[in-house]
Amino acid sequence: MTEQYISSVQNPKVKKLVALQQKSSERRKEGLFVVEGCRELMHCLEAGYEIDTVFHCPSIMKARGEELPAGFLDSASSIEVTEPVYEKIAYRGSTEGIMATVHSRTLGLDDLTLCENPLIVVLERVEKPGNLGAILRSADAAGADAVVICDPLTDLYNPNLIRSSIGAIFSVPCVACSSDACIGFLKQKGIRILTAQLQDSHLYYDTDMRQGTAIVMGTESTGLTDIWRKAADAHIRIPMLGRLDSLNVSVSAAILLFEAVRQREGMNK
Numbered sequence: 001m002t003e004q005y006i007s008s009v010q011n012p013k014v015k016k017l018v019a020l021q022q023k024s025s026e027r028r029k030e031g032l033f034v035v036e037g038c039r040e041l042m043h044c045l046e047a048g049y050e051i052d053t054v055f056h057c058p059s060i061m062k063a064r065g066e067e068l069p070a071g072f073l074d075s076a077s078s079i080e081v082t083e084p085v086y087e088k089i090a091y092r093g094s095t096e097g098i099m100a101t102v103h104s105r106t107l108g109l110d111d112l113t114l115c116e117n118p119l120i121v122v123l124e125r126v127e128k129p130g131n132l133g134a135i136l137r138s139a140d141a142a143g144a145d146a147v148v149i150c151d152p153l154t155d156l157y158n159p160n161l162i163r164s165s166i167g168a169i170f171s172v173p174c175v176a177c178s179s180d181a182c183i184g185f186l187k188q189k190g191i192r193i194l195t196a197q198l199q200d201s202h203l204y205y206d207t208d209m210r211q212g213t214a215i216v217m218g219t220e221s222t223g224l225t226d227i228w229r230k231a232a233d234a235h236i237r238i239p240m241l242g243r244l245d246s247l248n249v250s251v252s253a254a255i256l257l258f259e260a261v262r263q264r265e266g267m268n269k
Helices: 012-022 024-030 038-046 058-064 083-089 129-141 159-165 179-189 226-231 249-267
Strands: 003-006 032-036 051-056 077-081 098-103 119-124 146-150 174-177 192-196 213-217 234-237
Touching: 012 024, 012 032, 012 083, 012 098, 024 032, 032 038, 032 159, 038 051, 038 098, 058 083, 077 083, 119 129, 119 179, 119 249, 129 146, 129 159, 129 249, 146 179, 179 192, 179 226, 192 226, 192 249, 213 249
Parallel strands: 003 077, 051 077, 119 146, 119 213, 146 174, 192 213, 192 234
Antiparallel strands: 032 098, 051 098
16 A cells, blocks of 8 residues: 655646546546545445545545545555645535545446346436436345446446445446347346336236346336337336326336335235
8 A cells, every 4th residue: 555645636646537537438448437435435345346546635534524444545555635636536515535546347247146036127228327326226225136227328437326326336236238138138037028118018016026027217208219118028107197207217217126126025925
């Protein structure tokens, strides 16, 4: 472990960290991403990610009553920064005075470890990092086996996604792949494909989710493409009793996930 000190916002390490936050191309090139906050970093460590460099501002951490958790610096370099520097690199308004660059890793479909009756969330072309983060939180809460993002429009290490997931990006196995690859995987594993759509669909609570199930959702504006509609074993919908015809995709995901939980808990009674 090496200790350094930065007091200039023009320092190359500061510029690199900001670039990692702002550009997915930089994250891919460097194989690094940024995690901000003690709670998120703890989830990151618990998931076995390797920390590259820790940036911390002692005065901010002291004011917030935070301390460097044990293990943060075991295999990483540590850089103390001044408050002006930390204000430059901090991505979110409320922070604890600590962040780190972390080595990224890529999971494939074959890397997933599934239970006997897996529960998987599949998202096609959902692009808003905030929605993805919220869905990951629901997937974690519902004990889902994985979240698969098909034909992604944002990378998994977008800082808004990490922040909105509150660390669930590290606790829920998450795979990015094509729709074709995902459909082939689900069919091979005998996992039922339930597509959330308004057309030609049944109410979600009348659909059996007790066996291996993949809940597939698309964007709020265009929904799912035909490849998923044709591959589906059943089409499901959430009843809309007001004037609008759709919910936020993260809200819909939570409703459908916990219906699967409700049905499966009933099996154990």
